[in-house]
Amino acid sequence: MKKSNTHRLFPLLLLLLAVSCKKDCPAPGQLAETPNASFEGIPAQGTNPDDFNLNSWKNCGFPGQTPPEIHPGEGEGFFGVTTLPYDGETYLGLVVRDNDTWEAVGSMLGTPLVANQQYKFSIAACRSDVYQLLGNQVSSFRSAVRLRIWGGNDFCADEELLAQSETVTNTEWELLNFTIKPSKQLQYVKLEAFYKEGSLFPYNGNILLDKASAFEPF
Numbered sequence: 001m002k003k004s005n006t007h008r009l010f011p012l013l014l015l016l017l018a019v020s021c022k023k024d025c026p027a028p029g030q031l032a033e034t035p036n037a038s039f040e041g042i043p044a045q046g047t048n049p050d051d052f053n054l055n056s057w058k059n060c061g062f063p064g065q066t067p068p069e070i071h072p073g074e075g076e077g078f079f080g081v082t083t084l085p086y087d088g089e090t091y092l093g094l095v096v097r098d099n100d101t102w103e104a105v106g107s108m109l110g111t112p113l114v115a116n117q118q119y120k121f122s123i124a125a126c127r128s129d130v131y132q133l134l135g136n137q138v139s140s141f142r143s144a145v146r147l148r149i150w151g152g153n154d155f156c157a158d159e160e161l162l163a164q165s166e167t168v169t170n171t172e173w174e175l176l177n178f179t180i181k182p183s184k185q186l187q188y189v190k191l192e193a194f195y196k197e198g199s200l201f202p203y204n205g206n207i208l209l210d211k212a213s214a215f216e217p218f
Contacts, residue, residue, distance in 0.1 A: 013150040021093035032215035033110035038088035043072035060156035080130035086210035094193035104192035119215040143205035151186035
């Protein structure tokens with residue numbers, strides 16, 4: 001009986017697949033660094049979206065609304081916030097509003113997230129028990145909210161919801177740990193404050209963020 005040549009063709013097929021993928025397929029298992037992971041910037045309260053000065057991060061909020069706060073590391077922060085940084089000199093404050101708008105920031109990762117690759121990601125988060133915004137009247141933003149993490153291929157894109165936290169009620173820093181698995185290649189990430197699950201009406205609330213990790217494949 002004549003022997004099949006399949007066993008001879010199989011290595012050749014593997015070689016052809018490897019050559020074709022070298023050019024078109026992103027390398028799996030690469031660490032995706034998060035730029036300016038500790039949100040270091042010039043301390044400023046949200047006044048003008050064009051004044052948002054947080055290196056590597058862009059304001060992704062609603063048109064006509066103020067940008068997030070970059071809270072200082074020493075002394076009292078803005079709107080009565082006194083929380084000290086988890087890491088570095090400054091940290092980020094995001095709010096949700098009772099007018100059905102919320103704050104978010106976006107950044108380009110150092111390396112794209114690969115489709116169907118699992119990653120570990122963590123970020124320090126807490127809530128300030130005082131967050132008083134002054135306008136025509138004092139508005140309290142002390143209520144707890146969630147963090148949503150979006151992936152996309154442009155600043156502020158929300159092409160895929162990668163993860164979301166439970167409602168962050170703690171007033172001391174705690175690490176939020178996530179496992180994500182993108183369904184496609186994603187170059188950008190967006191961090192967004194959002195209302196607690198099951199909320200029937202929009203409300204005022206806040207979340208503080210610091211020390212985002214890299215996206216680590218495993």
